[in-house]
Amino acid sequence: MARYDKGHRDTTRRHILDVASTQFRENGIAAVGLAGIMAEAGLTNGAFYTHYASKEDLVRAVLCDALERREQRHKDNLENGVALETVIRDYLSxxxxxxxxxxxxxxALVSEIARHPKATREAFTGKISDILALMAAQMPEGTPAERRRRAIAAYATMVGALQLSRAVSDRQLSEEILENAVDAALALAKGR
Structure with missing residues (x-):
């Protein structure tokens, strides 16, 4: 039996996670099979179960990892004084x-996540709550409850607008959706 270098298992697990993350976001969770993920990762199907218990386990891992990265970007923005307006404009670009x-x-995945088991939705909920708290911390003025309310409204506007802009076939309409959503999200963030 061949021995692998220390860290090989973690590296392989990370590689599977990255491939799945890209494929899920690009094609949707339901449309992506384990065989396709493993082929893209250059691994056998049997190797999958060394790293994950099931596709649902992988879905949760992908969501947590991708949302933790998003959360870290928000933390970095806060620490570096990046204005919320910049964040909104970048998101809706x-x-x-x-x-x-x-x-x-x-x-990319919210409409599918709603149909997944409670454990997956709970993992998603926890990460989204963290992101909303960071967005609220970037909001100007207001009580914590007011800033949270505005963060929820702005984030929901941003996510929905990005989904709509991707779904329409008319490029001009897509641009209009993004531009108008920037204005709406900024107004919500500023409490107007």
């Missing part, structure tokens, strides 16, 4: 719209 495979996992 044509560049983000056109890169679903590497973009926000919420916008």
């Amino acid at each position: 044509p560049r983000h719209r056109d890169r679903a495979a590497t973009g926000c996992p919420t916008a």
Whole structure:
């Protein structure tokens, strides 16, 4: 039996996670099979179960990892004084719209997550709550409850607008959706 270098298991697990994350966001969870993930990762189907108990286990891992990365970006923005307006404009940009495979996992997967088991939805809920708290911390003025309310409204506007902009076939309409959503999210963030 061949021995692998220390850390090989973690590296392989990470590789499977990254491949699945890209495929799920690009094509949707339901449309992606384990065989396709493992083929893209350059591994056998049997190797999957060394790392994950099931596809649902992988889905939860992908969501947690992708949302933790998103959360870290929000933390970095707070620490570096990046204005919430910059965050909103970046999120609702044509560049983000056109890169679903590497973009926000919420916008790419939220409609499917609603149909997943409670454990997956609870993992998603916890991460989204953390992101909302960080967004609220970037909101100008207001009580914590008011800032949280505005963060929820702004985030929901951003996610929904990004989904709509990806779904329509008319490029001009897609651009209008993004532009108008920027204005709406900024107004919500500022409490107007």
